[in-house]
Amino acid sequence: MERIIAPSLLSADFGNLNRDIEMINRSNADWFHCDIMDGQFVPNMSFGFPIIEQVKRMAQKPLDVHLMIVDPDRYLERFKEAGADILTVHIEACTHLHRTLQRIKLLGMKAGISLNPHTAVSLLEDIVAEADMVLIMSVNPGFGGQKFIENSYSKISRLREMAEKKNQNLIIQVDGGVDLTNAARLYAAGANALVAGNAVFKASNPEEAIAGLKNA
C-alpha cells in the first residue's frame, strides 16, 4: 500500500508557520496533520479555524484533521468549510458513529475513526467497512513528544487482519511517539500512514526526517 507521511503541525513553530508549511510543501510528506483539541475530550487546547484556514491557503497537499473534541457532529460542516480533506473523529466521542461517518463522506471528505490506547480494535468489527481510515493513537492524546505505547503494534496487526476481510483499502494511521526507531516496525505491522510531530519539527533537518520516515 502507498505510504503516507503526515507531519503534525502541533509541533510546528507557530511564529513561523508559513515557513513550516512551505517546508512540508517542498518535502515528500503527503498530508498536513492538524490536531484540534477542546480542553474537554483531552486535557489540552490547540488551535481552531483561523489556523486551519491559513494552512489551507498555503498548503499544496491535503489537510488531515484529527478532532480530539466532544460531540464532533456540531462542527463537521465548519471543518469542511475551513479546508479539511480528511476528517477523523474519536470512537469514544461519538454516540452515533455510523451517522457521523456518513455525514463526513456526504460533505466530500474522507472519514476517519480514531481509537485511544485503551479502546479495543474489536469494537470496529461492525463499522470498519464505513471508514476510509482508522487512526490508532499510540500515546494518550493531548500532547506531542510522549513515549510510544508498545501495545500499539499488536493493535495495528489485529486491525490489518480485520481490514483484509472487511475493507481492503483501509488506511491505517498511527500517531504518537512515531520516529525513525519504530517506523519500519509500524509498516511491518500493517500501518501505512504515519503522523509525526517532534520527529519532524525537532529534527535538525525536517525534510530529511520526513524522507527517512517514508523510506524506513
Ligand SMILES: O=C(CO)[C@H](O)[C@H](O)COP(=O)(O)O
Ligand atoms: O495527536 C497528537 C497528540 O494528541 C499529535 O499528533 C502527536 O502527539 C504527535 O506528536 P509526536 O509525534 O511528537 O508524538
